[in-house]
Amino acid sequence: MADPMKIRAAxxxxxxxxxxxxxxxxxxxxxxxxxxxxVPAHFIQTLTVALNGKAVVSGQAAPxxxxxxxxxxxxxGAKAGDKVTVSWVDNKGDxxxxxxTVA
Amino acid sequence: MDMIxxxxxxxxxxxxxxxxxxxxxxLKPTLAxxxxxxKAAFEAKDPDAALKAIGAEGGAANKxxxxxxxxxxxxxxxxxxxxxxxxxxxxxLSILVLKNASPxxxxxxxxNGASADVAVxxxxxxxxxxxxxxxxxxxFYNAQKEVKVTVGGCxx
Numbered sequence: 001m002a003d004p005m006k007i008r009a010a011x012x013x014x015x016x017x018x019x020x021x022x023x024x025x026x027x028x029x030x031x032x033x034x035x036x037x038x039v040p041a042h043f044i045q046t047l048t049v050a051l052n053g054k055a056v057v058s059g060q061a062a063p064x065x066x067x068x069x070x071x072x073x074x075x076x077g078a079k080a081g082d083k084v085t086v087s088w089v090d091n092k093g094d095x096x097x098x099x100x101t102v103a
Numbered sequence: 104m105d106m107i108x109x110x111x112x113x114x115x116x117x118x119x120x121x122x123x124x125x126x127x128x129x130l131k132p133t134l135a136x137x138x139x140x141x142k143a144a145f146e147a148k149d150p151d152a153a154l155k156a157i158g159a160e161g162g163a164a165n166k167x168x169x170x171x172x173x174x175x176x177x178x179x180x181x182x183x184x185x186x187x188x189x190x191x192x193x194x195x196l197s198i199l200v201l202k203n204a205s206p207x208x209x210x211x212x213x214x215n216g217a218s219a220d221v222a223v224x225x226x227x228x229x230x231x232x233x234x235x236x237x238x239x240x241x242x243f244y245n246a247q248k249e250v251k252v253t254v255g256g257c258x259x
Contacts, residue, residue, distance in 0.1 A: 072222030
């Protein structure tokens, strides 16, 4: 299980800004370690952002997303106290889901 | 099929043989990928093929699709890219780094009040155009920007 995500969700006017920091190596599979062996690919493939249980953003990522990815999204129609759930699945089947409350 | 598998497993150069078989299409990779991850699109080696695989096309340039990215990225491993579509009814955004080995970097779909606005950080291997494709009402629009990279971000 990977480390928890850091999720910040705050209302700015009538738009809820969501920022997520995921803790993940995002190995491309092309990098070599100090022994010259290729480091196997290990990266987040799909992610979902849900507001009060309803999916608002569904994303797919390639290994070309940076290590410890940061994503920012904006959602209309949210209000303070709403629950934001972010989840991801990587190419090894590892997954993580975390929640935050809109401030 | 079983014969082939035995040979492959015994072979000292198993990986080489496997790669050959994969290329020949004899063996299909059966790894358990997340069901909705579009393997063909993300592993495509040229931008047009990637877009086609994800059901998009190049589209026309549109000033309502705004992409923010640095002119020069000192560190290609972390290049912040912000894409905002002000085109009404934008339902999906795709971001491609044209010179990367696999150009398609990410693809997002929006629903239930989410704005077509996304911020990501990408690895950029060498100086390249970064292109965003938006889908709105079944039509495609694009915006692009060149990012100069002084240190590549794809390891090696």
